[in-house]
Amino acid sequence: MSSLAIDPHDKPSGPSAYAAAEIDLHECIDLVEFPIHEIGNPKRQALIKHAREGLEAFGCAHVPNFLTPAAVKAMREEATRIIDKARPADAKINPYLTADDETLAEDHPKRIFSRRTSSFINSDELEADSLLRKIYDSDIMVHFISECLNVGPIYRWADPLGRNPYSVMKNGDYFPWHFDGNDFTVSLLVQEAETGGDFEYCPNIRTAANENFDDVKAALKGDRSQVKVLKLKEGDLQIFRGRNSLHRVTPTGGNTPRIIALPTYVTDPYHVNRPHHAKAFYGRAMPIHVERERTRLDGLTD
Ligand SMILES: O=C(O)CCC(=O)C(=O)O
Ligand SMILES: [Fe+2]
Structure with a gap:
């Protein structure tokens, strides 16, 4: 046994090193299979390695089956109980969630608008004992996601509407190509639609140094050369860089709505969405969106 090998008797059994009083995740996540609360556990290290490889490639x-079936059921039931609070959108959006700019050429990607019919149950509508909120409030999750991304520190998003919503897509709904206002999104699918609802994305099509409007325009006009497709199953976890990766969800069909929980993370703890973005995506802008409107630290169009 090398001196670095882990002695099973040393395995932490109480709270992890993250906080004295921490949120117990065992009702949401199979902590034997996914011991994200145990720093140094080889299974946790393997999971982080797997996530980093996916993010790089x-x-x-x-990560399939990350949530327990009981958590998927509880979150589906929560979202279904409050589904009438989903804000009907039916708004035309460009990928940057900005208003039209008539000074630009007509085929500039900032001027290409699509109709978004999907809706959000905004974060401020979640029930008091929401499992989604519990997962989001967990420091263990923040540290785990930060390590998967190999980016730190990251923070929960200050945006009161967008920080951890459910996205709802009913029969025929569409969520068009866009970039997110937050840096990173974790997706947890809690209900599949009968048809469609694929997540499509162009990995890192833009960077802080390069908006790459030409390739964004090509993708909007149907070029599939940079498009990847992920078909999530109920209980799966997905992590992606929504600020750099153009993405969309294909139209859903059938009587079962697609419902997905979306905990989000940022590198700037002050930042929230711009008012126009908040209004177009979440149905309303609040004073905080106006007060905190400023140039983004990464300099990108919203
Ligand atoms: O529903 C999804 O899978 C992605 C949702 C999304 O892109 C967003 O909420 O910004
Ligand atoms: Fe998004």
């Missing part, structure tokens, strides 16, 4: 990490 495809701009996306995918």
